[in-house]
Structure formats: C-alpha cells, structure tokens
Amino acid sequence: QVQLVESGGGLVQAGGSLRLSCAAxxxxxxxxxxxxxxxxxxxxxEFVASVxxxxxxxxxxxxxxxxxxxxxxxxxxxxxLQMNSLKPEDTAVYYCARGVQAFPAxxxxxxxxxxxxxxxxxxx
Numbered sequence: 001q002v003q004l005v006e007s008g009g010g011l012v013q014a015g016g017s018l019r020l021s022c023a024a025x026x027x028x029x030x031x032x033x034x035x036x037x038x039x040x041x042x043x044x045x046e047f048v049a050s051v052x053x054x055x056x057x058x059x060x061x062x063x064x065x066x067x068x069x070x071x072x073x074x075x076x077x078x079x080x081l082q083m084n085s086l087k088p089e090d091t092a093v094y095y096c097a098r099g100v101q102a103f104p105a106x107x108x109x110x111x112x113x114x115x116x117x118x119x120x121x122x123x124x
Contacts, residue, residue, distance in 0.1 A: 002026045002113040009118030020081040022096030030074040033099030038092035050104035059104045086122045093117040
C-alpha cells in the first residue's frame with residue numbers, strides 16, 4: 001500500500017504562487033510516474049501534470065503550461081507542484097497520484113493510488 005498526503009494549499013491572490021507537496025509513505029515511488037490532478041466544484045477531475053519515475057520527463061496540461069512546474073525528490077519520496085501566476089480558474093482541490101508505470105501519463109486510469117487532496121483557492 002502507498003499513502004499519499006498533499007500539503008501546501010491555501011488562499012492566494014491572483015498572480016501569486018503556491019508550492020504543493022505530496023509525501024508518499026508505505027512503498028517507494030521512485031519507479032513510478034507521479035501526477036497532479038485537480039477538481040473544481042461541479043467539474044470532473046482533470047489532469048494537471050505528470051513526471052516520470054526518474055524525474056527526467058514530464059507532461060503538463062496546456063491550461064497551466066508555463067505557469068506550473070512538477071518535480072520530484074525520490075530520496076524524500078516527495079513530489080512537488082510549483083504554481084506561479086495563479087488565476088481564479090485554478091481554484092480547485094488538487095490531488096496527487098501514483099502511476100502504474102514509470103512513464104508520465106495523462107489518463108486517470110493509469111494511476112492507482114490517490115491522496116485526499118488539498119484545497120487551492122485563488123481570489124481575484
């Protein structure tokens with residue numbers, strides 16, 4: 001089993017920054033892709049970013065490209081999402097997830113462990 005715990009969410013003004021962390025326990029995550037997804041009220045959970053198990057490749061959604069950066073520290077079993085130039089439409093609960101393979105992935109069914117989420121609210 002893998003437990004994932006997100007932190008770093010909060011309330012920020014538009015244009016501000018937040019750094020989300022996802023700490024994994026139970027098993028190593030170094031052989032698996034890690035992803036960030038988000039879900040706003042009334043919307044489906046959507047892909048944000050994914051990083052490969054080794055950390056040398058990533059996929060970032062067009063909606064956040066150039067503003068969000070995903071990274072990982074396998075020595076600490078932790079994944080990060082640096083969010084800059086935040087917009088009100090970025091408001092959502094952000095979830096991290098562990099993939100079933102080493103390569104980064106967009107589809108939710110390619111992730112089998114999920115955290116409980118952390119709320120990000122961007123005010124205008």
